[in-house]
Amino acid sequence: xxxxxxxxxxxxxxxxxxxxxxxxxxxxxxxxxxxxxxxxxxxxxxxxxxxxxxxxxxxxxxxxxxxxxxxxxxxxxxxxxxxxxxxxxxxxxxxxxxxxxxxxxxxxxxxxxxxxxxxxxxxxxxxxxxxxxxxxxxxxx
Amino acid sequence: xxxxxxxxxxxxxxxxxxxxxxxxxxxxxxxxxxxxxxxxxxxxxxxxxxxxxxxxxxxxxxxxxxxxxxxxxxxxxxxxxxxxxxxxxxxxxxxxxxxxxxxxxxxxxxxxxxxxxxxxxxx
Numbered sequence: 001x002x003x004x005x006x007x008x009x010x011x012x013x014x015x016x017x018x019x020x021x022x023x024x025x026x027x028x029x030x031x032x033x034x035x036x037x038x039x040x041x042x043x044x045x046x047x048x049x050x051x052x053x054x055x056x057x058x059x060x061x062x063x064x065x066x067x068x069x070x071x072x073x074x075x076x077x078x079x080x081x082x083x084x085x086x087x088x089x090x091x092x093x094x095x096x097x098x099x100x101x102x103x104x105x106x107x108x109x110x111x112x113x114x115x116x117x118x119x120x121x122x123x124x125x126x127x128x129x130x131x132x133x134x135x136x137x138x139x140x141x
Numbered sequence: 142x143x144x145x146x147x148x149x150x151x152x153x154x155x156x157x158x159x160x161x162x163x164x165x166x167x168x169x170x171x172x173x174x175x176x177x178x179x180x181x182x183x184x185x186x187x188x189x190x191x192x193x194x195x196x197x198x199x200x201x202x203x204x205x206x207x208x209x210x211x212x213x214x215x216x217x218x219x220x221x222x223x224x225x226x227x228x229x230x231x232x233x234x235x236x237x238x239x240x241x242x243x244x245x246x247x248x249x250x251x252x253x254x255x256x257x258x259x260x261x262x263x264x
Contacts, residue, residue: 052255089178
C-alpha cells in the first residue's frame with residue numbers, strides 16, 4: 001500500500017532536536033562541564049577518604065597510598081581531580097551569583113564562563129607546579 | 142474549581158511533599174563548601190612532602206580535624222544531592238534509576254562515615 005503511514009516513502013520524518021544538533025555556546029559547555037566535574041569529584045572523594053584511612057594505618061599502608069598517587073597514572077588522576085575541583089568551585093560561585101540574581105545577561109554569562117575556564121586551568125597548573133617544587137618530582141602529598 | 146486543599150497550599154511542599162528542601166540543601170552545602178574547599182586546598186599544599194607523622198599531627202589539631210570533618214560532611218551531602226539530579230535527569234528506566242540512586246546514597250554514607258571515623262581515630 002503506497003499510502004501506508006507506517007512505511008517511509010520520500011523522506012524520514014523530523015526528529016525532536018537532541019544534544020548533537022546544537023552549537024556549543026560557552027554557557028552550555030560550562031553547564032555540562034559542571035555536571036561532569038561534579039561526578040568526577042565524587043570519585044575523588046573516595047581518594048581523600050583513602051588518604052585519611054591510610055594515615056591512621058601502618059606506615060606500609062600510607063606508603064602504598066603515596067606510591068599510587070605519585071605514580072604516572074596517579075599523577076594524571078590527581079591533576080584531573082585538582083582541575084575538576086578548581087572548576088567546580090569557581091563555576092559553583094558563578095552559580096551562587098546567578099541564584100542571587102547577578103550576571104544573567106548573555107554577554108556577562110559568556111565572559112564569566114570564559115573567566116572560570118581560564119582561571120580553573122591556571123589554578124590547577126599552579127597547584128601542580130607548586131606541589132612538584134615543594135616535594136620534588138614524584139613525591140607529592 | 143480548585144482541587145488543592147488550603148492546608149496543602151499553605152504548606153508549600155508541592156506534589157513531592159519535599160518542597161524546596163533539595164534545592165536549598167544543595168545551595169547551603171555549596172556556600173559552606175566555598176571556604177571549606179579553599180581551606181582544604183591550603184591544607185593539602187601545606188602538607189605536600191610531609192611525613193605520615195607530620196600529616197597526622199596536623200589533623201590531630203582540633204580545628205584542623207573539625208574543618209576536615211566538616212569538609213567531608215558537606216562534600217558528601219552535596220555529592221549525593223548532585224548525583225541524584227544527574228541520575229534523575231539521564232536515567233529513565235525506573236529499576237536502574239532506583240538502583241543508581243540507592244548506590245549514590247550508599248556511596249555518600251560510606252565515604253562520609255569512613256572519613257569521619259578515620260579522623261576521630263587520629264586522636
